[in-house]
Amino acid sequence: MPGPIRLLLADDHALLRQGTAELLRREPDLCVVGEASDGRQAVALAQALQPDIVIMDVRMPGASGLEATRRIRESLPHIQVLVLTAHDDDQYVFSLLQAGASGYLLKTAPVSALAQAIRQVRAGETPLDPAITRKVVLRLGSGSRPAAGETPEAAELTPRELEVLQCLARGLSNRAIAEALYVSERTIQTHLTSIFAKMGVASRLEAVLAAIRRGWLTLEA
Template sequence: MTESIRVLLVDDQELIRVGFRLVLEAEPDMVVAGEAADGDEAIRRARELRPDVVLMDIRMPGLDGIAATEAIVSSMPGTRVLVLTTFDLDEYAFGAIRAGASGFLLKDAQRHEMTSAVRSVHRGDAALSPRITRRLLEHLGPRLPSVEDASDPTAALTERERDVFRTIARGLTNAEIAQELHLSESTVKTHVGRVLMKLEARDRIHAVILAHQYGMS
């Protein structure tokens, strides 16, 4: 039997946490490991529980979700953070992406969208639609450092890895990449891992940003 995905819910509104708990625990492969109402508590609970995925609210009293995300990702690289936001242009949510979050989840998301996003970040995909990916690059583009004088890490990629890199840059999941490139999902997973390793990318979102920097998006 496959182990359940352990989720930590972080939101200052108890009713939202209750609603999310009901949705997630109705899934056979998910369990809510714990809850937190602010950033400080989120960090403590994450260190205590070591969840697979953290559903992280951004705007909370005390320590906000951006700082909490950075602390959790830096100290627990195996834990993925999925940002909760009320709308897809929330600059605070983009800040959490820069801090290491693995994707967005709108608070008004449908049930299947929420469970799909949790599964996506747990398996290493980024929970970003192509539309959100474009918004992310538009938002981060002016702030990206110049790479004119830096060595190009994409030079180490094979031709197939470059193909995979370009699809990652478009926000595609492993399943979508497999369909587009006529590969098995296991082969895609292998290629994605090699791309991230060669680029020294923290995760797929970091890879999207690098693709933009190096003109491959």
């Protein structure tokens, strides 16, 4: 039985940060080890406290959450970042995930959902806020063109593979995907291998990011 998940909370709004921390502390498997009020402090504390996961706000004085995420993921790759913000624009999601965040949650979500997302990150998944995943849609053939030089076309993926990709974007685990599509987990594994090969990527997150970047997947405004 592993120990509790060690958390660092970065948010410039003290009241909100403390409220969140207090709620998280009520979860037995979570442990808030530190609180940072700006991006620079978050990087420093991550270095000093070596938490498992940093809960990161985006808009902060000093270094922004984007910048802090990038720095932490560069210098402390074993520490994961879960974004907790008020922004639900896909550009934020995309930019933060690209900067290395492992999950993206909205502050309007209840703390119970936050705790669940923390556990998902710990389990190697990419949780996205339901308010965002609800908006993830396939935009195939709807006219959005990939930027020049970006291959391959989405059409190279089979319809089934595209469905799997969409499930990935929603942060579902292999088992959840298998259940959703009524196939075995092993079949999902095969699909994933094929998707990764066709898209030239190595991970689930990369596949989702690439799909968003190429306009195959998008968030509805």
